[in-house]
Amino acid sequence: MDALRLQNVVKRFGDFTAVEDLSFSVAAGEVFxxxxxxxxxxxxxxRMVLDILRPDAGTIAVLGRAPGRGNSALLGFLPEERGLYRSMTAIDTIVYFGRLKGMAAADARAEGKVLLERFGLAAFAKTSVDKLSKGMAQKVQLATAVVNKPQLLLLDEPFSGLDPVNQGLLEDEIVRAAKGGAAVVFSTHVMQHAERLCDRLLLLARGRKLFEGTQDAARATLPVEIHLAAQRSPEGLPGVIDAQLRGSDGAWQEWTVRLQPGHDPGDLLEYCTAQGVTLRRFEQRRASLHEVFLHIVGGEAR
Amino acid sequence: MLQHIMLVAAREFRQIAMTRSFWFTLLILPAAFGFGPVFSRFLDKSDTETVMLVDQSGGTVGAALRQRIQLDEQRAALDALARYVRRHDLQKAAPDALWAQPERWYSDADVARFTAEGGVEGARRAIARVSREDAEGFKAPEAGYRVVEPPASVVRAAPGAIDKALEPLLHPGEKSQARPIDYVVLIPRDFGASPAVRLWANGVPRGAFVAKLQTVLTQELRTRYLTANGLPPQAAVAASAIGPAIQVTTPPEGSGRERVFIRSILPLACAYILMMSLVLSGSWMLQGTVEERSNKLLETVLACVSPNELMYGKLVGTVGVGLSMIVTWAACGAFAAYATHGAIAELIRPALAPVSSIGSVAAILYFFTAGYVMVSMLFLVIGAMSDSMRDAQGYLTPVILVIMMPFTLLVQAVLRGAGGVGVEVLTWIPLYTPFTVLARLGSGIPTWEVLGSGVTLAAFIVLEVWLLGRVFRASLLAGGGKRSLGQIAALMRRADA
Structure with a gap:
């Protein structure tokens, strides 16, 4: 059973279509x-997954069930815009949200203490939120999201506003949750985090899905770039779109070669070896997710 | 659902209960009652006015005025004593005493007899034989006037110089510690031949004082006139003193106009307390809701609880805060009644009469709670539509004005015992129903009106929660600044909100 499945989901606000025919699924233990x-x-x-908004069309299944607060015991959510009750203490905040998710007060308190210890905030458990630094408050909010050990963890732009130390802590928590069997869905427009964490990803623009798949599959949408040193031009070799001469060192010429999308660089290497094309250097340059994003989303971004 | 509502309500309650303003408000009423009498002892300014009698005509007129003032003071004391005796059922202490007889208007002869029998102290001694506590409990009313002797410089002053001589007495300098004299009465040497007398007052003179002065001086002038026209002096004095013997019939204590006043005290207090606690706890809840919006908390909360659960939880929490304030104040009142050995309870017993039936208590509880839900819902929606307290004030000020404005008129109308079309209309306007019905419970309101307005109010609350609930839900995560009335009305019509 998928932890999360959306099928042909549509959401409109008046004349504006925010989400159009969106379908995807996330498996347990996957970082999406x-x-x-x-x-x-x-x-x-x-918000539709959390039942804060209702879709105009399509279906959503959360852990095999329709969206609703009945699922809150199994969900963790960290919103993009973060805030806490300023007069509540750190531990009381975690206990409050734990109880809203159906936990017993004692269990929520015990788990809250464990989390605060892990986040280096044990000494601040009884400090009110308005006396915590911004970074500390963000860690408390993360604790409220994971206190119930969710099976589906939804993180909306979780890295925004975090310093590098807290970004690392959050990445550790995401990995920890996935290893524990939870499905983790996080939205971001910072590709470095996605590159480090995601098993699969979905690219969205103007409410429409443009891509869903693994990072390799995403990279495969871009022409593969190879840097090679040969004694003759690689133009005309199988799969080569074009080749640019970068320089030369005696008889050896430095080339940048672009392969057709989906063409395996290994096939080109094998071909060169078989045909006696002498190579002194053959390096594949791996496209960054940022480049993939610009390539796929490009002009689609609002 | 219920668990979520109660969790939200408990958090709401805790948040408000942790504020200093909550505790300040909670304790200020008991503190005011507790310390009020102590402070008033220090701050209370005596109402006794000073009177200086300057009699240049020989002294008899001044003596007559002094006697009139003293007689009237004794009459007031006798009257207060008689009422006290009836209230405490002490007639058996001295059945023949004037103060033990049915209420009446005491003549000068009665007052003279009362004074001759020892006045208040004599009565106290008699009462002490029956109840020492009651004897010590009576406090004679404060004297209205205190006669002070004029200084020699004033007595000897020539007619043209007397104003100057009185100036420092009537208007002592700012640095002077002396209290100004309130009245100076000058009886000139030729009084009798001439009716002219002079009165200096340190402000607008009391009508009662001028009437007193006029009565005595008229008697004096009349006596002199009759004597001058051949009537024997004794007959002239008797003729001048002729007056009607007015027998006063009043309803028993605690009835009539007084009854309306006493019986309305508690219901009016309920209406007032409802108003005050509503405005206060509603404001606290509003602050909490604005905080949730401005701190971007709502999305986290809404991931766990539905907008309706959040709305009902906040309403329950606010009603809880309000009721806890009421219970605390009532408990303080009960404690005070106990601590004063029932003296306060004795005083408020007539006030409790209109709320002594189960129906009255049920009506108070119902309209109190319904009023809370109705007004709290308004505050809640204002909070949900506001990004800051400044935004909220824009909605809040007109709402509070609309709720509070008719309240003063209502209190006055009820205390006058006047129903009137205005009060009737207010009874049936749901926004004012709780306050009006509570206020009218003392002066009498037909049962059918209580039931009818109660049902109307319940229907209004259902409609209000239904329509404003849509505004609340639609506003929770919406931005875009302050909404106009048209936009709010459009949100009420949105079925999907």
């Missing part, structure tokens, strides 16, 4: 990147 620029429809989609 929900990527898109500002206004792509990421937050609207997550």
């Amino acid at each position: 990147g929900f990527l898109g620029g500002n206004g792509a429809g990421k937050t609207t989609s997550l």
Whole structure:
């Protein structure tokens, strides 16, 4: 059973279509990147999963059930815009949200203490939120999201506003949750995090899905770039779109070669070896997710 | 659902209960009652006015005025004593005493007899034989006037110089510690031949004082006139003193106009307390809701609880805060009644009469709670539509004005015992129903009106929660600044909100 499944989901606000015919699924233990620029429809989609908004069409299954607060015991959610009750203490805040998710007060308190210890905030358990630094408050909010050990963890732009130390802590928590069997869905427009964490990703623009798959599959949408040193031009070799001469060192010429999307660089190497094309260097340059994003989303971004 | 509502309500309650303003408000009423009498002892300014009698005509007129003032003071004391004796059922202490007889208007002869029998102290001694506590409990009313002797410089002053001589007495300098004299009465040497007398007052003179002065001086002038026209002096004095013997019939204590006043005290207090606690706890809840919006908390909360659960939880929490304030104040009142050995309970017993039936208590509880839900819902929606307290004030000020404005008129109308079309109309306007019905419970309101307005109010609350609930839900995560009335009305019509 998928932890999360959306099928042909549509959400409109008046004449404006925020999400259009969106379908995807996330399996248990998977880290799923929900990527898109500002206004792509990421937050609207997550709000529909949480039943804060209702879709105009399509179906959503959360852990095999319809969206609703009945699922809150199994869900964790960290919104993009974060805030806490300023007069509540750190531990009381965690206990409150734990109880809203159906936990017993004692269990929520015990788990809250464990989390605060892990986040280095044990000494601040009884400090009110308004006396915590911004970074500390963000860790408390993360604790409220995971206190119930959710099976589906939804993180909306979780890295925004975090310093590098807290970004690392959050990445550790995401990995920890996935290893524990939870499905993790996080939206972001910062590709470095997605690159480090995601098993699969979905690219969204103007409410429409442009891509869903693994990082390799995403990269495969871009022409593969190879840097090679040969004694003759690689133009005309199988799969080569074009080749640019970068320089020469005696008889050896430095070339940048672009392969057709989906063409395996290994096939080219094998061909060169078989045909006696002498190579002194053969390096594949791996496209970054940022480049993939620009390539796929490009002009679609709002 | 219920668990979520109660969790939200408990958090709401805790948040408000943790504020200093909550505790300040909670304790200020008991503190005011507790310390009020102590402070008033220090701050209370005596109402006794000073009178200086300057009699240049020989002294008899001044003596007559002094006697009149003293007689009237004794009459007031006798009257207060008689009422006290009836209230405490002490007639058996001295059945023949004037103060033990049915209420009446005491003549000068009666007052003279009362004074001759020892006045208040004599009565106290008699009462002490029956109840020492009651004897010590009576406090004679404060004297209205205190006669002070004029200084020699004033007595000897020539007619043209007397104003100057009185100036420092009537208007002592700012640095002077002396209290100004309130009245100076000058009886000139030729009084009798001439009716002219002079009165200096340190402000607008009391009508009662001028009437007193006029009565005595008229008697004096009349006596002199009759004597001058051949009537024997004794007959002239008797003729001048002729007056009607007015027998006063009043309803028993605690009835009539007084009854309306006493019986309305508690219901009016309920209406007032409802108003005050509503405005206060509603404001606290509003602050909490604005905080949730401005701190971007709502999305986290709404991931766990539905908008309706959040709305009902906040309403329950606010009603809880209000009721806890009422219970605390009532408990303080009960404690005070106990601590004062029932003296306060004795005083408020007539006030409790209109709320002594189960129906009255049920009506108070119902309209109190319904009023809370109705007004709290308004505050809640204002909070949900506001990004800051400044935004909220824009909605809040007109709402509070609309709720509070008719309240003063209502209190006055009820205390006058006047129903009137205005009060009737207010009874049936749901926004004012709780306050009006509570206020009218003392002066009498037909049962059918209580039931009818109660049902109307319940229907209004259902409609209000239904329509404003849509505004609340639609506003929770919406931005875009302050909404116009048209936009709010459009949200009420949106079925999907």
